[in-house]
Amino acid sequence: MTFAPMPDQLATERFLLTRERATDADWLAELFTTRGTGVVTPAMAQERIAGMHALTRDHGIGAYVLRPRDGGPPAGYAAIVVGRGTVEEPELAYELLPEARGRGYATEAARCVLGAAFATGRERIWATVRTWNTPSLRVLEKLGGFRVDRETTDDDGVVRWHVREERTVSP
Template structure:
């Protein structure tokens, strides 16, 4: 089945989101630096990966959107759809927010907008895979209607939860 492309920009009451590009690499590198163990990737490497991801997003009609506050254009993180561990027909939602912006509802607001756009493409199911230890992400997914499907382990042997959300029934 062929799907419509997702919009390359979305807006909510507090957020503007647009398809990431190499101009987002510097803050994205800082976001990667918040991961456990930090990051060993260079800015040049992040720019190259983001350029490749943008090309892929333009080909596939799904990708990651930079999240910025409407009030001051501050980059907060990203949210969007990826193939990840799933498929182009049933992609995964992915999001990451700087720690200083956690617990302010930004991830939930961005994820809701992405889910609405995802289902508007004609897709019927969207997945998410989250480490069992990632309680904040699991809370966001619960708020936007995801349900646990099954569990497995990641490449390090840590528990990984697969969640799924069905498209709303047509009214």
């Protein structure tokens, strides 16, 4: 099946969501390092940016940087990626810098990105969240429409698979 590409830019009340730029490497490295899985360098973040650009070029999905409309620094990202899903049934992902958490930014951006993903013709979007990640689980709850499909376990613990389905209407 062929899907329309997602737009290069999206907008919410508080953010312009744009594709990642090479100049985003420093703050992305900081964000990825806050995960606690090791230090991520700007060069490593550049590799991630290149990978997202390839995903966008090849499949029309990818990451959007949350750029505040007031000109402040980026707050994080929201994305539609393959992740644990597929190109046909991709995964919603979002992540914020620590100072941007707890303000509804992830919900606002994820709602916008999710709508754009369904507008491509996709009918099913996944979100996989570790059971301990209460803030991300709250985002899915606020978005509405997600249901738990199953749980799996890997070396890092339990992953809860959430799915949202939206049937598109054929012309």
